[in-house]
Amino acid sequence: MSDSRIDFLVQPGGALVGRLRVPGDKSISHRSVMLGALAEGRTAAEGLLEGEDVLRTVNAFRAMGVRVDGPRAGHVEIEGVGLHGLKAPAAPLDMGNSGTAMRLMAGILAGQAFDSELVGDPSLSKRPMKRVAEPLNRMGAEIRTEEGGRPPLRISGGRALSAIRYALPVPSAQVKSALLLAGLYAKGETAVTEPAPTRDHTERMLRGFGYAVEVSGSTVRLSGGGRLKACRIDVPADISSAAFFLVGASIAPGADIVLEHVGMNPTRVGVLTILGLMGADIGIENARESGGEPVADLRVRASRLRGIRIPPEQVPLAIDEFPALLVAAACAEGETVLSGAEELRVKESDRIAATAAGLRALGIDARETPDGMIVRGGGAFRSGTVESLGDHRIAMAFAMAGLRSQGPITIRDCKNVDTSFPGFVELARRAGLGITIRGGR
Numbered sequence: 183m184s185d186s187r188i189d190f191l192v193q194p195g196g197a198l199v200g201r202l203r204v205p206g207d208k209s210i211s212h213r214s215v216m217l218g219a220l221a222e223g224r225t226a227a228e229g230l231l232e233g234e235d236v237l238r239t240v241n242a243f244r245a246m247g248v249r250v251d252g253p254r255a256g257h258v259e260i261e262g263v264g265l266h267g268l269k270a271p272a273a274p275l276d277m278g279n280s281g282t283a284m285r286l287m288a289g290i291l292a293g294q295a296f297d298s299e300l301v302g303d304p305s306l307s308k309r310p311m312k313r314v315a316e317p318l319n320r321m322g323a324e325i326r327t328e329e330g331g332r333p334p335l336r337i338s339g340g341r342a343l344s345a346i347r348y349a350l351p352v353p354s355a356q357v358k359s360a361l362l363l364a365g366l367y368a369k370g371e372t373a374v375t376e377p378a379p380t381r382d383h384t385e386r387m388l389r390g391f392g393y394a395v396e397v398s399g400s401t402v403r404l405s406g407g408g409r410l411k412a413c414r415i416d417v418p419a420d421i422s423s424a425a426f427f428l429v430g431a432s433i434a435p436g437a438d439i440v441l442e443h444v445g446m447n448p449t450r451v452g453v454l455t456i457l458g459l460m461g462a463d464i465g466i467e468n469a470r471e472s473g474g475e476p477v478a479d480l481r482v483r484a485s486r487l488r489g490i491r492i493p494p495e496q497v498p499l500a501i502d503e504f505p506a507l508l509v510a511a512a513c514a515e516g517e518t519v520l521s522g523a524e525e526l527r528v529k530e531s532d533r534i535a536a537t538a539a540g541l542r543a544l545g546i547d548a549r550e551t552p553d554g555m556i557v558r559g560g561g562a563f564r565s566g567t568v569e570s571l572g573d574h575r576i577a578m579a580f581a582m583a584g585l586r587s588q589g590p591i592t593i594r595d596c597k598n599v600d601t602s603f604p605g606f607v608e609l610a611r612r613a614g615l616g617i618t619i620r621g622g623r
């Protein structure tokens with residue numbers, strides 16, 4: 183990966199029209215590769231996200247002796263080696279920008295016979311890993327972090343794991359998943375209790391691979407010592423990527439788009455609930471099941487949005503969508519208050535600080551609070567320059583601001599858009615956004 187930086191330049195105005203399908207779900211794509219590699223037999227997936235984050239996961243398994251054909255045009259085939267078939271990698275595994283890859287891999291690697299090391303890019307190297315290292319060590323793993331619980335993670339192999347019961351201190355699907363994946367290798371029944379519902383793809387997909395997972399109330403349980411059986415997976419379009427277009431079409435006068443085959447897992451649809459409360463016009467069409475996940479086509483038309491108090495229970499269900507939702511809030515009549523969202527401070531960037539700074543750079547009254555933000559909406563964006571801080575979701579959220587702007591908007595440092603949404607600029611341009619790429623600094 184080169185160090186070259188790129189900026190987005192977005193011209194004011196335009197509307198989003200037509201039908202489009204955004205790339206595959208990132209969470210499901212990572213898990214498809216991980217579970218496929220650990221299963222017995224050949225797993226095939228369609229619609230896989232070919233973003234850099236997922237390719238890091240693919241490369242990590244290749245480095246541990248797993249044959250992966252593709253991905254090409256969303257199709258990938260993985261020759262599973264079984265839970266005990268991975269080989270020691272020759273070098274540290276580089277997870278790039280991906281917190282999901284690093285945290286879930288920590289759970290898998292904790293149960294292996296060999297030593298391993300997980301490293302990441304400068305953003306990932308600042309993110310908290312004690313949240314996985316500490317409970318995994320309680321299971322008998324030996325994972326060392328850097329000062330302050332940061333990466334790299336050095337994982338000693340050959341440790342016998344025993345199941346624990348663990349109450350998550352923060353709602354985190356990544357920590358839950360890391361413990362469940364380690365639980366596959368542990369003696370006894372691992373039980374993870376969540377303080378609030380988070381995305382449940384690991385639970386669903388383990389079942390899809392034939393593994394018994396019990397869910398009762400807020401607790402997920404599984405017992406170690408079983409086997410995963412290869413399966414076929416249809417990855418839906420990522421609702422977190424669709425979110426930029428849901429917001430863009432809601433704020434752009436004259437917009438009317440259909441987003442096809444969007445994943446509608448109930449633990450992911452907070453963005454629809456929140457936009458609905460704000461008065462967005464989103465129709466759910468052709469709702470159906472596909473490969474164990476609900477999907478639908480979403481028709482979005484421009485509407486007058488109003489500011490709201492975002493219900494705190496929706497926060498974990500929309501955790502990746504707040505940069506986009508706060509851009510919507512800036513276009514809404516009245517005040518929007520986000521609270522209970524301190525987790526946003528430890529994403530690919532501090533998304534509370536980055537979003538507030540971006541909104542202010544475009545002339546919006548946005549006030550940070552320790553756990554959220556207060557945005558006074560109602561007007562249009564002013565021309566300005568937004569620092570994405572290398573965060574893909576900040577970059578794409580502010581690209582949509584162009585649809586309601588009085589002048590051009592520059593967004594800096596947008597290369598990491600490729601981690602979750604390769605082809606974003608082309609797709610957005612085809613839909614009607616006046617966006618171009620510039621060589622940057």
Ligand code: S3P
Pocket residue numbers: 208209210282353354355356357359381501502525
């Ligand atoms: C993810 C869980 C969430 C989310 C991330 C993907 C996953 O992170 O923000 O983009 O695939 O499990 P946390 O578990 O840190 O909330």
